[in-house]
Amino acid sequence: MTITDGGLAEVAQAIRARQVSAAEVTDAYLARIAAIDGTLKCFYRVDEAGARAQARAVDERLARGEDPGLLAGVPVGLKDLFVTEGLETTAGSKILEGWIPPYDGTPSKKLKQAGAVLVGKLSMDEFAMGSSNENSAYGPVRNPWDTTRVPGGSSGGSAAAVAAGLVAGALGTDTGGSIRQPAALTGTTGLKPTYGRVSRYGVVAFASSLDQVGPFGRSALDCAYLLQAIAGHDAHDATSLGSPVPDYLAACARPIDGLRVGIVRSWVAKLDRELAALVEEAFNTLERLGARLVDVTLPTSEHGIAAYYIIATAEASSNLARYDGVRYGLRVPGENLNAMYARTRSAGFGDEVKRRIMLGTYALRSGYYDAYYLRAQKVRTLIRNEFARAFGAVDVIATPTAPSVAFKLGEKTDDPLAMYLNDVFTIPCNLAGIPGMSVPCGFSQSLPVGLQLLGPALGEETLFAVAGAYQRATDWHTRRPPA
């Protein structure tokens, strides 16, 4: 067994105990990337020199007896929408090709401060718009469990890299399921924290009111390590929450006796028999661990996708207006200003991004605002209230993460609506601003299946407790894809 077979928590503990040096760990991961990422294509770019330098610095701090930080020497990958000073950041788009940021975003800065080794930038759907990673301007990522299949999206590179052991952990973002769905499709553990729990400063925006940064790991404990390092208030993000950051590592070890777990029967009914059986089995496992299963209904959440595709596209159409060829990124000259704008944006954005800009622009038109954006916001409020009511009766809600296992590359690219429906179970969580997690709960057709755990706002500790207990009782999360 090599170091890259372990999870982030084990790597962190081994380095801290000086059983292995940070430099050795980084070398091992870099070697694995060199060996297999040519096939998987998780990385847009690997910062070998930077990673080795950071690892050396950690070893020096350890040698001097200093506290090297919670994530000392841990190789972490970043979805390519995390702004990294001096390291190209594209958000998976041609329009940002070659953009070298002059500043570090808060998540990347906090990871560095915690001693993490930032290995490089991971593939994603362009501007985080997609559920298969096929909307990347730089080619799709392949699922390590079956390289003819997608890893999910939009944080497909992050999920696949963790699944394949190319990094010990990774950060992604989740706007409508972009962490949880790829986590489910790659057999990894992924968490979308409460909206505002992690700063969005230095995270390329897709839909501001829905975007949230979160971790990928092999286990809930891995995710707890990462969240511990990146959570907290940030003076640069007015929507970040000021609540104190609890001990997420400790939360993973908490018992779940007597915890009330909500089950949404109508969601399970949407699955095929094999998937439904796996999810039911997971519910039973939780019951055996001392939890009490309680049926809950979330009828308004059925309208989540419709509301989401209004709100997310409206905000995206606005957030992407800055890519105009004037100050950075791609510029295609034109005979006048408007021609330059049109040519730059036509050449720089992919089809899905253009589709969403058009949808969002339409939804915000004068005279249509009330019928679309405002109404969608009202639906959103109802969904938020619905979850608040549900969490009066239960501590967590357990559901499937995705409606299917990983699908074939190209299978849904011609049918945007079928692609959008992949987010049916994950979207309500973003609309409500609550935390959601996906943990591996079995295999169907030899492909991983995910269980989604939803908690009330700032209920991350409960999610960690449930996921931690579940992963102590099962070994799905320890399964590795074929090398």
Next chain:
Amino acid sequence: MKLEAVIGLEVHVQLATRTKIFTSASAAFGGAPNSHTDPYTLALPGTLPVLNRAAVDAAMRLGLAVDCEIASCRFARKHYFYPDSPKGYQLSQYEEPLCKGGVVPFLLDGEVRSVRLTRIHMEEDAGKSMHLAGSPVSLVDYNRCGVPLCEIVSEPELRSAAEAGAYLRAIRQLVRWLGISDGNMEEGSLRCDANVSVRPVGESKLGTKAELKNMNSFKHVEAAIEYEIARQSDLVARGERVVQETRLWNADKGTSHAMRSKEQAHDYRYFPEPDLPPLTVDPAAVERLRAQLPELPLARWRRFQSLGLSAYDAGVLTADRNIADYFDGVVRVGVSPKLAANWISTEVLSRDGWRVEAAALGELIALIENQTISGKIAKDVFDKMWATGKGARAIVEGEGLTQVTDAGVLEPACRAAVEANPKQVAQYKGGNEKMIGFFVGQVMKATQGKANPAMVNELLKKLLA
């Protein structure tokens, strides 16, 4: 058919905060192009706005000064593509402004008038595009981009260019008074667009308006409105229709031309800014700001008149808060307000700066009032105070300038002047009473100006009788 003009102004005031409204880059005027920028100002990917508390306080003080309702509010994105707007949208306020309603009193020909406000909202300024003649490229300077603005929207209640000008001057006076803006139209820290329409007198429905832009002085605002009223009135007289459009004022030609019609108007696609939580206004904080407001120009104008000043003098002394404070400082010494006003308007305001403090001028005026020195000597003393920074009493005592009021000294001096000038005595006695001035002058010369002129006058009249 007699027509009346209906005018509403949209006034933009740049708030003089140290940093920009949503980021910590400098908000100072000028600077090398793009030196007052940072990742947010340049709209780099991943950047987020953080509201500047000082800008909100300044806007609230403005709102309180004109009796607005201060409300919890939101920022909204106003979308348009132009290089001076790096995000592709401007952060402004739309459905939920910070200040609602309000009334601005202003003076026109010594008479108090007022105009009601629709609202005052906060927004960020744009950058500046520079189109170089003969060059295929345009340049953008983002120094101004993100400087906080208040937009003051009036109801269409102004009826003439003169009223509009007076209202605009009152706004400038007020923002300077509150210390929240330089209020400089030439530098652009005060800007004004005007909505102008005409309608038959007695009609209550509004006519079709034109929006006038690009007036960068008070004169241009008034001239552009005059021009527009005349233009629309001509159209109506000829039986033609006024079209809704935006017109640009050309100061060189003294005319305006259409820039865009209603059909070409932007759809700004407003929606609430999701990157900023709603701004909750704390009523206690509002009351604290209200309590800290200074006495406002109009209240002071009235109070100064109650001290015996003319409306005109009160207007001069309240043109600027520094002047008004100075006047109050002089009067606080206990001298006559009228005399203080005269000294300030003739001596202080004719010079640059405030080198003689109010209390020092008060001391000087007190010396005149208690007849220690004459008004004429006082002017010399004031020059010396200005030049040296010394106090009035110190100069008067140090240079022996104390006025001579001792008849035992003055009488011989008067007698000498009469005796030395028999020809003039004859003229005086022959009926030329103005000759008295000549004798007073002689006595003043002999006493180096220190003689009390009133006493000298009296003594001379007796001697010449």
